[in-house]
Amino acid sequence: MPGRTAIMSNAGSSDRKEGAIQRVPTERAGQTNVPPGTESSYTLVVFVNDHPGAVDRVIGLLRRRRASMQKLLVGRSELPDVVRITVSVTDSEVRFDHLLEQLRKIVDVRHIVNLSTESVVARELALVKVNSTAANGSEIIELGHLFGAHAVDVTGDTITLEVTGSEEKIEKLVSQLQSYGIREVARTGYVAMTRGTGDNG
Structure with missing residues (x-):
């Protein structure tokens, strides 16, 4: 009839949804989840x-x-x-x-x-800029020497040390310098190659 709004029934729609096939995303080979601690x-x-x-x-x-x-x-x-x-x-x-x-x-x-x-040789290079004063400048440089580091820049309020070695060695030096106040750290990430006659190429 004119002016009457047709009402569409939704009966059975919930049933269709419940019976619908749910698509579960599949993972590609090599991308499956693995239990924590197995990496x-x-x-x-x-x-x-x-x-x-x-x-x-x-x-x-x-x-x-x-x-x-x-x-x-x-x-x-x-x-x-x-x-x-x-x-x-x-x-x-x-x-x-x-x-x-x-x-x-x-x-x-x-x-x-x-x-x-x-069996490899691996090294990383880091530059560490530390706050310094006239009173502790020599102390910072001496601390660096214990890790094989040397000063590459010295100003009135900072000292920049250059150190090369293993990741553990650099982490220890950075930790020791924390008490002086670290301004900046730049690290290359390590390079590595096999020892002796091992052929990398």
Whole structure:
């Protein structure tokens, strides 16, 4: 009839919703959840051709695979056309193995070294700027010497120390300098290679 609003019945709609198939997102291989405490730390050196976008593809894969990157350092290698990527990740063994498989499929990846299974030499460089006064300047420099650090900049109210060594060594020095008041810390992240005749490339 004119002017009458038709009322549509919703009867049975709740039943249809309850009976509907719920789509559960599936995880890709290598991305399954793992129990806490089963992850380990791994360090890789990835040698990549110095082509446009090559490094971005490696880093992009690490992000897509949800790898927990602790450190990432990109630099030149002994070959003029090869870039060296040092990366540390925390992951389960299964997901790490799958990550290696995926990295090897990237066209510009020439070689991968898993330093986690090798005897390596690893070093990191840090610059630490500390508050100083005329009274404690010598004390700060002497403290740095205990860790093999030396002053690279001295002003009326700051001292900047340069130190090279293991991550643990640098952490200890920074901890010891906290009482003086740290202005700034810059760290490179560590570089590493196999000991002796081990071939990284």
